[in-house]
Amino acid sequence: MKLYFLSVCLLFSTIFISAQAYEGRGDQKFQVGANLQGNGTGIMTSYDYGLGENISIGATGTYLLGIEEEVSASTKDRFDLKARFSAHLGSIIGLSDEVDIYPGLDLGLKNFGFHTGARYFFSDGLGIYTEIGFPIAKYKIENLEPADKLHNQFNVNIGAVFNFL
Numbered sequence: 001m002k003l004y005f006l007s008v009c010l011l012f013s014t015i016f017i018s019a020q021a022y023e024g025r026g027d028q029k030f031q032v033g034a035n036l037q038g039n040g041t042g043i044m045t046s047y048d049y050g051l052g053e054n055i056s057i058g059a060t061g062t063y064l065l066g067i068e069e070e071v072s073a074s075t076k077d078r079f080d081l082k083a084r085f086s087a088h089l090g091s092i093i094g095l096s097d098e099v100d101i102y103p104g105l106d107l108g109l110k111n112f113g114f115h116t117g118a119r120y121f122f123s124d125g126l127g128i129y130t131e132i133g134f135p136i137a138k139y140k141i142e143n144l145e146p147a148d149k150l151h152n153q154f155n156v157n158i159g160a161v162f163n164f165l
Contacts, residue, residue, distance in 0.1 A: 025050050025051065025052055025053070026049075026050055027048075027049070027050030027056065027163075028047070028048070028049055028050070028163070028164035029046075029047070029048045029056075029058075029119075029161055029162070029163060029164070030045070030046070030047050030161070030162045030164065031044075031045065031046045031047075031048075031129055031131075031157075031159060031160070031161045031162070032044070032045045032159050032160055032162075033129065033157050033158050033159015033160060034157065034158055034159055035062050035064070035155055035156075035157050036155060036156045036157070036158075037064075037150070037151070037153055037154065037155035037156070038149065038153050038154075039067060039068045039071050039146060039149065039150060040064040040066060040067045040068065040071070040073075040078075040150055041064065041065065041066045042062055042063050042064035042065045042066065042078070043062070043063055043065065044060060044061070044062045044157045044159070045060065045061050045062075046058055046059065046060040046061075046084070047059055047060075048084075048086060050088075053091075054087055054088045054089070054091065054092060055085070055086070055087060055088070056085075056086045056088065056102075057083070057084065057085055057086075058083075058084050058086070059081070059082065059083055059084065060080075060081070060082045060084060060106065060108075061079075061080070061081050061082075062079070062080045062081075062151065063078055063079050063080075064078040064079075064150060064151075065078075067150075068146075070146065071146040071147055071150070072145075072146075072147060073146075073147040073150060074147070077147040077148070077150055078150065079109075080108055080109055080110055080150075080151040081108060081109050082106040082107060082108030082109070082113070083106065083107050083108075084104055084105065084106045084107075084115065085104050085105050085106075086102040086103070086104035086115075087102060087103055087104060088100050088101075088102045089101045089102065089103070090102075098120055098121045098122075098127075099118065099119070099120055099121075100118065100119045101116070101117070101118050102116065102117055102118075102119075103115070103116040104116070105136075106133065108151070109151075110135070110138070110139060110151045110152050111135035111136070111137060111138045111139060111151070111152055112135070112136050112137040113133055113134060113135040113136055113137075114133065114134060114136055115131055115132065115133035116131070116132060116133075117129055117130060117131030117132070117157075118130055118131075119161050121161070121163065124163060125162060125163050126160065126161075126162060126163070127160070127161045127162075127163070128158075128159070128160060128161065129157070129158070129159060129160070129161045130156070130157065130158045131156070131157040131158075132154070132155070132156050132157075133154070133155050133157070134153070134154045134155070135152055135153070138152050140152075
C-alpha cells in the first residue's frame with residue numbers, strides 16, 4: 001500500500017512539474033466552459049494562438065442555453081463571437097510555469113470589451129481556467145430590451161483548457 005501511494009505521489013508530482021501554462025510563439029490553447037451572466041447561462045469556447053513571448057490572438061464564441069423566462073431572446077441574441085488579444089503575464093511577474101494570468105481586449109458582435117483570466121495546468125495538455133469580462137463600449141446603448149443586454153454586461157467563464165502542443 002505504501003509503495004502504491006508513493007508511486008501515485010511521484011506520478012502527480014511529475015505531471016505538475018512538467019506543465020506549462022504559456023509557451024510563447026506558436027502556443028495554442030482551446031478552452032471550453034460555462035458562461036455566467038445576468039439573465040442567462042451558456043457555453044463559451046475560445047482559441048488562442050501565441051504570436052510572441054507574451055502576446056496571443058484568438059477568438060471566442062458564446063451561446064446562451066438558459067435564458068430567464070421574462071427575456072424574449074432569438075438565436076441571434078443568444079450568440080456572440082469575438083476576436084481577442086491577450087498579454088500573458090505569468091512569466092513576467094514570476095509565477096510558476098503552471099500558472100498564467102492574461103488581461104486583454106475583445107472586439108465582438110455586440111461590443112468592444114475587456115477580459116482577464118487565469119489558467120492552471122495539471123499536465124502538459126489539461127488545465128482549468130476562469131475568466132471575467134465586461135464591455136468598454138457597447139454598439140447599442142439606447143432603448144435596450146432585456147435581450148439586448150445579453151453579452152453586453154459583466155460575465156464570468158469557468159471551465160477546462162487544453163494545450164495543443
